[in-house]
Amino acid sequence: MVASFPPTPPGTSPPPGTSPPTPPAAPRWLSLTEVEALARRAHAGQTDKAGRPYAEHLAAVAAGVHERGGSEEQIAAAWLHDAVEDAALSRAWLAGAALSEATKAMVLAVTKRPGEPVEEYTARILATPGALLVKEADLAHNADPARLAVLDAPTRERLTAKYARVRALLGLV
Numbered sequence: 546m547v548a549s550f551p552p553t554p555p556g557t558s559p560p561p562g563t564s565p566p567t568p569p570a571a572p573r574w575l576s577l578t579e580v581e582a583l584a585r586r587a588h589a590g591q592t593d594k595a596g597r598p599y600a601e602h603l604a605a606v607a608a609g610v611h612e613r614g615g616s617e618e619q620i621a622a623a624w625l626h627d628a629v630e631d632a633a634l635s636r637a638w639l640a641g642a643a644l645s646e647a648t649k650a651m652v653l654a655v656t657k658r659p660g661e662p663v664e665e666y667t668a669r670i671l672a673t674p675g676a677l678l679v680k681e682a683d684l685a686h687n688a689d690p691a692r693l694a695v696l697d698a699p700t701r702e703r704l705t706a707k708y709a710r711v712r713a714l715l716g717l718v
Contacts, residue, residue: 575643577620581607584624587633594704595695602686603627609682619675622651626679630656651676655683667714681717684708 575583584603591599607623615623621644628634629652639649654673657666670676686692688708693701712718 573643574645575621577617577624580621580624580644584628584633587628588631591631591633593692594700595692599627605686606679606682609685610678613678613682615678615682616675618645618648619651619678621645621648622655622675622679623682625652626655626683629653647675650674651679655680663711664714667711670715677715677717680711680715684712684715684717688712 581604585600588599588603593599593602603624603626606626607620610619610623625634625639625644625648629636629639636653639652642649650673654669654676670680688705693704696704709718
């Protein structure tokens, strides 16, 4: 049986033959580099509506979050913002991932659910700390006139109206 001693007061040595208690290790989260690589692998082979590699959109959203002063947790969520929605990664994977609970919550907040009214979707984003900045960067890239210009007119008009409505519901007008 190992002897148990009370914590050693500062400036003193622990009893002979013992070592000071080791604090529990902090969780090891995926680095932003690892999250980026994971997101790129998860979306490999996917393209956006204009036929561009989907990873370009992810990188633009992550850069937009960074430029807007977002935290590392928000940048990680930006890299993963479409992963669950596009079924590139599962909800079960996300639940067990080495990511902070805040990052996971942001990813789920910006994940659209089938048949969900846009009002409920935007309310969830507004209720989740940090998610609004991720969605703001996503909308900014989605509504970029250069990206929209390569689409046919009906698609461009439909998406422009959709993004404007979401921006209005989020108070980003």
